[in-house]
Amino acid sequence: MDWLEDFRPQIYELFAEAEQRIHRFPAPLNVLGLHYLSGFDIRKQGSIKNYICYLLPFWLERTLTMRLHHLSPTSLLPVAKLAALGNVMGMLHFFIQDDLMDRQDRQSDGIDRQQLVPLSQMLHSEFLLILSQTTHDQARLWEYYHRFVSEWASAVSLEQESDYFAQDRQKIAGKASPLKLSAALLLLEARLPDQLPVLMQQLDEVLIALQMNDDAADWPEDLADGNYNCLLSLIRQELSIKSTSSTDVPMSIAVPVLTEQRVHQAIYDHHILRRYAAIAADGYLAVSPSSSIPYLNHFHAYLIRQLNRMTEQVDQHRNLLMQQGSLWYHARISP
Incomplete structure (x- = not known):
């Protein structure tokens, strides 16, 4: 199939x-x-x-x-x-x-x-x-x-x-x-209109995973254009948690300004893509296999594999940069 x-x-x-x-x-x-x-x-x-x-x-x-x-x-x-x-x-x-x-x-x-x-x-x-x-x-x-x-x-x-x-x-x-x-x-x-709610649940999770894939690939353009992006949202959430844990600023108003360097640091130093891919995988596991559409389920699994592959590529790239020298790596990645 x-x-x-x-x-x-x-x-x-x-x-x-x-x-x-x-x-x-x-x-x-x-x-x-x-x-x-x-x-x-x-x-x-x-x-x-x-x-x-x-x-x-x-x-x-x-x-x-x-x-x-x-x-x-x-x-x-x-x-x-x-x-x-x-x-x-x-x-x-x-x-x-x-x-x-x-x-x-x-x-x-x-x-x-x-x-x-x-x-x-x-x-x-x-x-x-x-x-x-x-x-x-x-x-x-x-x-x-x-x-x-x-x-x-x-x-x-x-x-x-x-x-x-x-x-x-x-x-x-x-x-x-x-x-x-x-x-x-x-x-x-x-x-069979009574089966629509179950199908909509599965379809929603697939569409979320699809958008997460697109956003993981398109974040530089979305950051430059000011467009909403799921990966950038997750990075902002984590930066907000870190900033409020060390200051008295309420989390609700501690919205950090993202720069390309900060995003690179989240991706390469803090492994944000692993957590991002895990969120998508949770959505995949939330769908009951017994009530799912098999082809749609296989496509959903493909989207999860794509996110995991992005994570592996980042890890490989990070290791390559580290092999070229830690000083050069931190100059390239850190803000």
Whole structure:
């Protein structure tokens, strides 16, 4: 059982269909849309791989088909294909929204941000059109749509004023809540909506681990841009604890200013990535194997391995620096 290779033909077909649909957008949005899609196209080397976005419907379809013997082997597949296509369109729409919120400059990777607004609307319109062609229970589907988009809106609007990783970790998953709609859609089609709460618990933990992976890799950019980052949140928490343990400053107001050198010191000297990876592993262990979706569980395990691999790479790099001389090491790492 391989969470990626078992579905590669379906994913390639999916992106070919997405290209055709975007190609039909009015000019110049079709050209701009195809350019934006290429940055996430799994078929292209160097593209951003948002695996869970387009694989989740296929993982669910395969699992539900095996579990529900009264369904024919292909009965859920057409809906899964539509759900995955809708996820791609929705992914592009919400990524543009995030981009517009994060960047203040008019140019965004060589693209005029003002053109991204109508492109985002076209992608969202396509997303809604695809959803309308899916399940028999449209009324409940739109209820879930409102719920998950509301979760996303709440999460992204309060992110800069809150510390989700320290205070409300489920909000981190809320940033990807529109993705959950495809899971609700498959369960509605299988007439199993009562299983959604259990699936949402597993999906939330996977989405948190996914964000933790991204943040461990992207912390230099997030630190420079002032964006929220889970790893930086954990480092701030530990620095706050240390500062308040030796002073009379209340922890609630002792929010240290992070610098690149302080982050490097936390990573290399204080092994922060080990504790970070352990938090993600706890989330993985919190999911009951008996009620989990196997492919989703395997992807979750992959994310934990990625974090552990980052930790091992840091340890190897640290040892190499130490071998080159302790004085040079401390000059390179310490503030």
